[in-house]
Amino acid sequence: MRYSKIIGKTLKQPPKDEEGKSAQLLVQAGYIRKEIAGAYIMLPLGLRVLKNIEQIIREEMNAIGGQEMQLTALQNPETWKKTGRFSDEVVDNWFKTELKTGTVLPLALTHEEPLTQLISKMVSSYKDLPLYPYQFQTKFRNELRARGGLLRVREFLMKDLYSFSKTQEEHDMFYEKAKKAYEKIWERLGIGDITYYTFASGESFSKFSHEFQTITEAGEDTIYVDKNKKIAVNKEVYQNEIIKELGLKNEDLTEETAIEVGNIFPLGTKFSKALNLNYIDQNGQQQVVIMGSYGIGLGRLMATLVEVFNDETGIIWPESAAPYKAHLISLNTDNKNILDKAEKLYAALKENNIQVLYDDREDTTAGEKFADADLIGIPYRIVISEKTGEKIELKKRNQKETKILDEDELLSMFSN
Amino acid sequence: MRYSKIIGKTLKQPPKDEEGKSAQLLVQAGYIRKEIAGAYIMLPLGLRVLKNIEQIIREEMNAIGGQEMQLTALQNPETWKKTGRFSDEVVDNWFKTELKTGTVLPLALTHEEPLTQLISKMVSSYKDLPLYPYQFQTKFRNELRARGGLLRVREFLMKDLYSFSKTQEEHDMFYEKAKKAYEKIWERLGIGDITYYTFASGESFSKFSHEFQTITEAGEDTIYVDKNKKIAVNKEVYQNEIIKELGLKNEDLTEETAIEVGNIFPLGTKFSKALNLNYIDQNGQQQVVIMGSYGIGLGRLMATLVEVFNDETGIIWPESAAPYKAHLISLNTDNKNILDKAEKLYAALKENNIQVLYDDREDTTAGEKFADADLIGIPYRIVISEKTGEKIELKKRNQKETKILDEDELLSMFSN
Numbered sequence: 001m002r003y004s005k006i007i008g009k010t011l012k013q014p015p016k017d018e019e020g021k022s023a024q025l026l027v028q029a030g031y032i033r034k035e036i037a038g039a040y041i042m043l044p045l046g047l048r049v050l051k052n053i054e055q056i057i058r059e060e061m062n063a064i065g066g067q068e069m070q071l072t073a074l075q076n077p078e079t080w081k082k083t084g085r086f087s088d089e090v091v092d093n094w095f096k097t098e099l100k101t102g103t104v105l106p107l108a109l110t111h112e113e114p115l116t117q118l119i120s121k122m123v124s125s126y127k128d129l130p131l132y133p134y135q136f137q138t139k140f141r142n143e144l145r146a147r148g149g150l151l152r153v154r155e156f157l158m159k160d161l162y163s164f165s166k167t168q169e170e171h172d173m174f175y176e177k178a179k180k181a182y183e184k185i186w187e188r189l190g191i192g193d194i195t196y197y198t199f200a201s202g203e204s205f206s207k208f209s210h211e212f213q214t215i216t217e218a219g220e221d222t223i224y225v226d227k228n229k230k231i232a233v234n235k236e237v238y239q240n241e242i243i244k245e246l247g248l249k250n251e252d253l254t255e256e257t258a259i260e261v262g263n264i265f266p267l268g269t270k271f272s273k274a275l276n277l278n279y280i281d282q283n284g285q286q287q288v289v290i291m292g293s294y295g296i297g298l299g300r301l302m303a304t305l306v307e308v309f310n311d312e313t314g315i316i317w318p319e320s321a322a323p324y325k326a327h328l329i330s331l332n333t334d335n336k337n338i339l340d341k342a343e344k345l346y347a348a349l350k351e352n353n354i355q356v357l358y359d360d361r362e363d364t365t366a367g368e369k370f371a372d373a374d375l376i377g378i379p380y381r382i383v384i385s386e387k388t389g390e391k392i393e394l395k396k397r398n399q400k401e402t403k404i405l406d407e408d409e410l411l412s413m414f415s416n
Numbered sequence: 417m418r419y420s421k422i423i424g425k426t427l428k429q430p431p432k433d434e435e436g437k438s439a440q441l442l443v444q445a446g447y448i449r450k451e452i453a454g455a456y457i458m459l460p461l462g463l464r465v466l467k468n469i470e471q472i473i474r475e476e477m478n479a480i481g482g483q484e485m486q487l488t489a490l491q492n493p494e495t496w497k498k499t500g501r502f503s504d505e506v507v508d509n510w511f512k513t514e515l516k517t518g519t520v521l522p523l524a525l526t527h528e529e530p531l532t533q534l535i536s537k538m539v540s541s542y543k544d545l546p547l548y549p550y551q552f553q554t555k556f557r558n559e560l561r562a563r564g565g566l567l568r569v570r571e572f573l574m575k576d577l578y579s580f581s582k583t584q585e586e587h588d589m590f591y592e593k594a595k596k597a598y599e600k601i602w603e604r605l606g607i608g609d610i611t612y613y614t615f616a617s618g619e620s621f622s623k624f625s626h627e628f629q630t631i632t633e634a635g636e637d638t639i640y641v642d643k644n645k646k647i648a649v650n651k652e653v654y655q656n657e658i659i660k661e662l663g664l665k666n667e668d669l670t671e672e673t674a675i676e677v678g679n680i681f682p683l684g685t686k687f688s689k690a691l692n693l694n695y696i697d698q699n700g701q702q703q704v705v706i707m708g709s710y711g712i713g714l715g716r717l718m719a720t721l722v723e724v725f726n727d728e729t730g731i732i733w734p735e736s737a738a739p740y741k742a743h744l745i746s747l748n749t750d751n752k753n754i755l756d757k758a759e760k761l762y763a764a765l766k767e768n769n770i771q772v773l774y775d776d777r778e779d780t781t782a783g784e785k786f787a788d789a790d791l792i793g794i795p796y797r798i799v800i801s802e803k804t805g806e807k808i809e810l811k812k813r814n815q816k817e818t819k820i821l822d823e824d825e826l827l828s829m830f831s832n
Contacts, residue, residue, distance in 0.1 A: 006540065007483050007549050033537075035488040035530060036521065041487040050486075069422050070458040070466075072451040073489070073554060074511075074571045095490075095513045097523060099429075099570075100560050105452065107523075108514060121449075123421065133423050133460075138554070142518050155490045159762075172630060304798060318447075363543075 001044075001324070003359040003372075005319050006035070008043030020218055022306035025315050029324075029375045038146025038154030040299070046325035049358065050157065052135055053298050056188050058180040058319060064174075066134040066161050071114055073138060075106045077111045083274040095140045095154075112271050112293060115162055120277040123289065126166055128278060130174065134161035136298070148218065150303035155277070155387045157299060163292040164272075166279065171290045175264065178294050179295040182262050183210055189301070190318035191308055195261060196232035197248060198223050206266040208237070213258035216309040221260055224253040232256075242299020259304045267291040313375030316398050324357040325414065328379040329369045331385035333362045342384045345392065345407060354414045373397075382410070417462075417740070418787075419775040424449070424459030426788045436634055438722035439565020441731050443739055445791045447739075452780050454562025454570030456715070461792070464739035466573065469714050470552055472604050472736060473575050475725050476597040480590075482550045487530055489554055491522045491679045495529045499690040509558045511570075514807040523556040528709060531578055534546030536693040537704065542582055543697060546590065550577035552714070566719035567675065567728050568771065578711040580688075582695065587706045591680065594710050598628055598678050604718070606734035607724055611677060612648035615662060622682040624653070629674035634723040638668040649671075675720045683707040732814050741830065743794040745785045746802035749778045759809065761823060770830045787812075798826070 003009070008030035017034070026032045026167050030045065031046035042050055058068065080086035082197040088094055096118065097109040108114075115133065123129060139158045148253070161178070186195040189213050189396045198211040213232055215352055219309050221233040226248055233243065233253070243250055251372035271277070302321070309316040319325065326349060330342030342360070349356040359369050359379060366385075373395070375379050383393040383402075392410055395402045405413070419425070424446035431443045433450070442448045447462035459467055474484065490513070496502035502522065504510055509521040531549065538540055539545060545756050555574045577594070581587035595613065596832055602611040614627040628638050638651040640752070642664055649659065649669070659666055687693070687707040697703050716736070724734040734743065742765060746758030765772040773794060775785050782801070790798050790813070799809040808826055811818040821829070 001483075001782075004543075005481075005483075007535075007547055009484060009538070031532060036490060036492045039488040039490040041530075041534060043486060044483045044485050047484055047486050065421075067417075067421075067460045068463055069423060069460050070463050072455040072457060072571055074452060074455040074556070076452050086796075097513045097556075098510045100558060114457075118449060118457060119423075122425070131423055131786075140490070140513075142516060155488055 001357050004361045005046060006030070006357075007351055008045060009172070010375050018149055020148040020151065020307075021310060022218065022303035024150065024292045025306050025310060025375070026149060026248055026303065027269075029377065032150065036154075038143060038152070040150060040153065045323045046302075049302055049317070049321050050298055051140055052321050052323075053189070054157075054159070055299055057185055057296060057298070060135075060185050060188075061134050061159070061161055064132070064177045064181045066132045068135065069133050070135045070137055071108070071118075073108045073140070075114050076117075077104060077106055079275070080106055083113055083271060085113065088381055093142045095142045108137065109139060109141055111135070111137065111160060112162070112267070112291075113275070116271040116277055116291070118166055119209050119289075120275050122275065123164070123279050126281050129164055129166045129289065132161060133161060133166045134294075147304070148220075148263045149217070150299035151220070153195050153299065154167050156297050159296045159298065161294040163294070164277070165290045165292070166287065168290060171266070171292060175266065178264055178292070179210070182264065182294075182296075186212065186214070186261070188320050189305060190320070191261070191305065194308065195221065196230065196258070198232040198234050198258075198260075199237060199242070200234040200263070202266065205268050205270055209263060209265040211260045212262040214304050214308065215256045215258045216304065216307045217257060219257035219259045221258050223256055223258050225256050226252045227254070228252065228288055230346075232258075232393055236299070243376070259300065259307065261295040261304050262294075262302050265293045265295075267293055282354045295399060310377075313371070314375035317377045317379060319379045322377070322379050324355040325379045326354055326356045327373045327376065328356050328358045328380055329373060329384070330358075330360060331366045331369070331383065331387075333360070335386060338384060338386060343384070344386060347410060348407065349414075352411055352415060354411075378394050380414075417773050419773055420777045421441070422446070422460060422773075423596070424461060426718060426791050433772070434565055436564040436567065436723075438567065438634065438719035441722050441726060441791070442565060444720065445731060445793065448566065448781060451819075452570075454559060454568070456566060456569065461739045462718075463738050465718055465733070466714055468739075469605070469640070469717055470573075470575070473601055474552075476601050476604075477550050477577055480593045480597045482548045484551065486551045486553055487524070487527045487534075489524045489556070491524055491530050492533075493520060493522055495524055495533045495691070499529055499687060501529065511547040511556045511558045512757050524553065525555060525557055526549070526579070527553065528683070528707075529691070531686040531693045532693055533706070535580055535705075536688075539580070539693065539695050542695055542697050542753075543578055545582045545705065546586055547580045548577060548590070550575060550627060550710075550729070564636075564719070566715035567634070569715065572716070573714045575712045575714065579708040579710070580661050581706045581708070582692070582697070582703065584706060587682070587708060591682065591708055594680055594708070596627070598680065598710075598712075601712070602628065602630075602677070604736050606736070607677070607719060607721065610724065612639065612641055612646065612674070614648040614650050614651060614674075615658070616650040616677075616679070617652050618682065621684050621686055624680040627676045628678040630677050630720050630724065631672045631674045632720065632723045633673060633676040635673035636678050637670055637674050639674050640730050641672050642668045643670070644668065648674075671756060675716065675723065677717050677720050681709045681711075683709055726793075729787070731789035733793045733795060735795045738769045738793070738795050740794050742770055742772045742796045742798055743789045743792065744774045744798045745789060746774075746776060746801065747782045747785070747803075749776070751802060754800060754802060761798070761800060764823065764827060765830075768827055768831060770827075796830075
């Protein structure tokens with residue numbers, strides 16, 4: 001992609017109407033723009049990051065037997081009435097709308113109800129189970145206050161997987177598998193070492209749910225971390241008897257602020273009972289299906305990466321999430337030799353399937369191009385200039401040293 | 417994918433609450449399910465078809481300089497007030513919702529307003545133009561009556577591209593390019609020969625807009641087609657003077673019913689004037705940006721393929737859209753040799769990156785498996801049974817003859 005043509009260039013100043021490091025950097029670097037408080041446009045660079053994150057999650061969900069599908073944003077109110085969650089007094093962050101007939105429709109806040117209803121039409125025998133549907137779908141939540149750019153929003157893309165199991169044992173086995181899949185996702189995104197499996201409230205469903213909390217100052221949650229055992233406890237359930245029950249000791253725990261990047265939730269039979277999701281077991285007995293839910297908010301995860309990976313000059317994307325692998329900068333664009341060389345390298349990189357953003361701007365100083373490259377945060381910066389002559393300068397975003405290479409060396413480095 | 421595990425199996429009977437061939441086939445074959453009238457769940461098979469169509473469109477939009485991004489569903493009402501389209505009296509199919517503060521938010525009916533507003537913040541000089549942003553994003557339209565399954569719905573995925581050009585000439589050149597890109601999309605989906613570039617009303621924007629109309633009995637539009645010139649005229653502008661203006665003759669035209677699978681629309685300066693989207697030209701003069709919009713509804717396109725490609729036993733997908741390339745059926749699953757052979761072939765197909773749906777059900781008759789394969793409509797049916805012995809039977813969905821092959825022949829056929 002030629003940077004001269006891109007929709008969403010860097011801004012000279014951080015935005016004044018955004019709080020928090022990730023919101024400021026993502027807006028200033030040209031990844032996102034605010035439509036209303038809590039709803040953000042994904043500019044081309046931002047959408048590329050989001051799609052990279054989505055693909056990593058998809059691969060890990062498929063690897064544990066997930067089946068991708070897509071439910072709707074407009075939902076059937078009757079299904080929600082059956083579980084008692086349609087009322088604004090029970091759920092306080094609904095967005096609702098209306099058909100011409102006056103029927104009030106809920107906008108997808110989550111998808112337990114419609115999915116359980118759907119699956120109940122498909123399951124009758126033990127042979128039909130277990131099932132692990134998942135989707136990437138927009139959620140709408142009428143938060144009183146949106147906050148921190150992509151961290152707390154009113155509209156966001158979520159990956160939600162649901163498990164439908166025959167027995168508690170089958171549920172527990174899958175729950176453990178999902179936990180491992182989540183850990184792989186954090187590792188692939190470079191936050192494995194600072195993301196903790198965290199015991200949190202199970203609400204009305206079970207004693208605990210489990211969050212994955214990434215330690216960063218920008219977090220709005222407080223957790224107590226045992227760094228040796230690599231588990232944590234959310235402040236909301238931080239009580240002596242629970243610490244003891246989990247085999248932890250107060251003196252081993254440190255207080256940290258963290259962002260919840262994912263959560264997994266044993267739902268028990270709450271939804272399956274309310275919506276008649278039953279099956280006939282091998283002995284001919286009717287049983288209730290046991291459910292779990294497994295969520296990741298993609299925008300929040302993207303913002304968390306920025307909160308964790310940045311320096312005073314901009315974002316430092318992990319390679320797995322970066323919008324491009326290489327950021328090619330041509331200086332001295334008024335020198336035809338240099339310009340030709342940059343154009344040729346751009347073509348060669350594309351031909352070798354190396355994702356490259358090419359800063360081909362003619363009316364921009366070297367200083368501005370370098371500053372923009374640091375702000376945007378692509379892993380490898382490549383410079384072609386009169387100074388580099390026949391050679392090419394390469395610098396990693398997170399290192400200070402530059403290397404001088406020729407084109408063949410550069411291409412072979414990227415293909416490894 | 418093992419069919420025994422799939423979410424969304426075939427139904428024994430066509431659904432009673434769906435009208436139209438495509439709705440009946442897509443529901444019965446396990447591609448979609450109705451959530452409410454006009455909003456459909458994409459089951460795993462359906463989502464695969466939708467993603468194939470999406471990828472074809474994406475490739476053709478990228479090829480003409482399109483930049484993919486993603487706007488929001490919740491929109492800023494202030495932007496719509498500036499163009500005068502926020503009122504329910506001006507636009508009669510709004511869905512709206514409300515923030516806790518009481519502010520009424522529109523749900524994306526289309527994206528001209530927010531996108532023009534966004535681009536106006538990014539464009540100041542002629543050097544910033546032209547721009548061709550596009551997205552795949554959900555549209556919400558409060559239709560009085562939903563109809564025909566995916567043909568007329570209240571919530572649907574749309575590809576919408578917008579052009580922002582400096583001059584009428586630049587606009588016209590891109591409009592022609594977009595037209596050709598659309599024609600490539602129809603060709604790649606196998607409906608090129610029955611899809612006509614159709615003159616339709618330009619509404620308040622210009623004399624004509626242009627639709628792409630696919631001839632099928634299920635269509636709700638009437639068009640007059642000149643098959644030699646490969647153009648058509650929508651009934652809404654079918655008048656003698658217009659026929660003459662277009663260089664057509666009444667006697668060359670045949671009346672047909674058709675489905676509008678895409679439309680392209682010269683928007684002129686309506687939105688750019690209302691939202692102050694201007695630029696300074698090379699002579700230092702301020703000019704207004706000229707816009708166009710280019711839409712394709714993906715679900716409707718999917719339904720159109722089914723309307724066009726089916727027979728009395730089910731769907732016949734074009735290969736480019738099919739959820740899988742091959743449908744592997746194992747009969748005589750109680751014979752361990754046969755079962756092992758089928759499992760091995762399934763593994764070999766997957767290893768060779770051939771997308772395969774494997775009907776591994778044990779309690780299902782040969783007749784049921786064949787009927788389901790015809791209903792689902794995957795291009796190649798592969799059978800392993802006692803009858804085929806060491807060999808494999810291959811049949812194309814749209815042909816009657818079967819071929820007998822060995823595994824190597826089969827794999828090499830698919831890899832070509």
